[in-house]
Amino acid sequence: MKYNEKDIEFANQILTRRNKLDNELVEAWMSNPLHVEMLKEFVAIREEYTNWDFEIIKGEERERLQRAITRKKKRQLVMRWSVAASVILCVALSALYLWNDSDWFFEQKFPQQANWEQGKLAEVELILADGKRVPLGGSGRQIQDHGVFGIKDDSLQGLTYVQAKALDEKVTVVLYNTLKVPTGGFYQLELSDGTRVWLNAESELRFPVQFGTGEREVYLKGEAYFDVRKDVTRRFIVHLKESNVTVLGTSFNIKAYGDEDYIYTTLVEGKVRFTSEKEHEEVTLRPGMQSVLNLKSGKTELKEVEVEQFTAWRQGRFVFPSTTLGDLMCQLKRWYDIDVVYLSPEAKGYEFRGAINRDMDLKNVLAIVEKTSNVVFDINGRTIKVTIKNE
Template identity: 30%
Template structure:
């Protein structure tokens, strides 16, 4: 049965399933949470050996994977256990809960209400007085004051958040970050604006938003499935088409990286896991990776998955990871 499920997953990822086989796959993956986790974990391994690379790279990736599988076989681990070892299903996930820290203070004209996102497997959700829902990313600071909802709805963000804005046409909703103002009426969008990052990223799912960015002469209006990236270092901007839904999968514990550089991936992981990365090769920083990680995976297991795609040597010392070329 284990082999049958593995064949179903690989067949689905390769687009080979049709008819009854495809129905069997959907029935199995929706049967339980564990089946869904196993699918995502196997998908992460498969994407680590994505066919966008040349044949020699694919072969090297699979050889590293097979070596690890053989070492596991010597210990007589069953197939599902071997796969979950690579992708680190969080066996303790059910016992872990996400926490939102809330506190208030007096500042200038009114009472400030602040939220700090916890580090649970799924995003913390804050519901604002008007019904707007805000999903907070790891180590995110979010606040608003007592004037919220009077003539306009202004909130302040340091970190990452996904917004589902309640419609109030006469009261614009505005997200203020260090260098950017993002205005919306009724819409869904994601903002990544950690104060230590070089990139500010806004991704629109539904509706429209108006972005006004410091050091840029003109504002930008986003349409659904558009992403605006502002580089603080170069003071330049990029507008691109994306599948916006993939950029909010983090709210349910999954982080998708679509052909991104190792540098960009490590930026992201540093916030999710609270670790610092040192890469001892500029060439490694520019290597690309496509894959999906689950928040319940340990940083060691994520490094192992990246290693299947990009030959790296890594050392983990508490909250610091050093990466070098092999």
């Protein structure tokens, strides 16, 4: 049975801090037979994992939290993984800080063969119009590009072009820069018109240093979230592989990685038009809708979705509403910089659902997947081999 994130969270609260919940609220929630069935299933699974000794993971999680505090990240420690994992974590998160330090389990199962510190910004770079590469990291410094000044690598807003101006205003040549985000990275960008863009790992955006009087056009490879500044006189166009997205002012997410066979456009606010160049097919999205372009067939599917599932990466979370192990590992690969080898190819089709914070150690994530599935991970350096249990 499929459970949404809100129901999983409320079930978590019932199991861990029932005395602090409003009785009427609980009774109203329990009046739904599906919720009762869900809670019973959670309790049964919880009993199955009663013998878990959480002493073995507290030490590691405390160290992780200390690193997060040092990096000034304020993220809630929440992780849900399928129905079984939801209950496991209900127990784990409530008990985690009540036990003595120990990390024996994870050290035995996943020895420290590699440093999986994710989310690094050291290799994020800006490629200027003349090909010069400038490393970024929120230093606050000014960057000059071919007579254009006012480009700033801001510690809070990321790379911003709002104040960018040409020294010679008579120059009309449009200069393009490219922001390139590596594996395990992410970065923010503010374009000259005030449009804000968040780039996910292994993504790049080519954009004008200053927009002209015509259409505002950018070129995306990978995944990005756009919050477009409204301008009724100039359309905003995102060019993708064999397609494009046209908007006036809106918020939306695009996932268009070169190694995937689909392009996903998810609309949060406003209105966009998605165009497939191969089939010359146009679809208009309203909030809560997603277009899915099959690059092999050229066909576009339009469907309603929960947008948070596709934009949570911007808040530092992975959300898997219902995904295969193959897709899941593909996302982890971009974030943790790993290679995945399937010794049991059929395992790629196994389905999972849940959510995790992106600042969690990979070995902890893999341990949870193992505990709630029929797969086994063998780690050799940065190579993860996947097999099916009891093969």
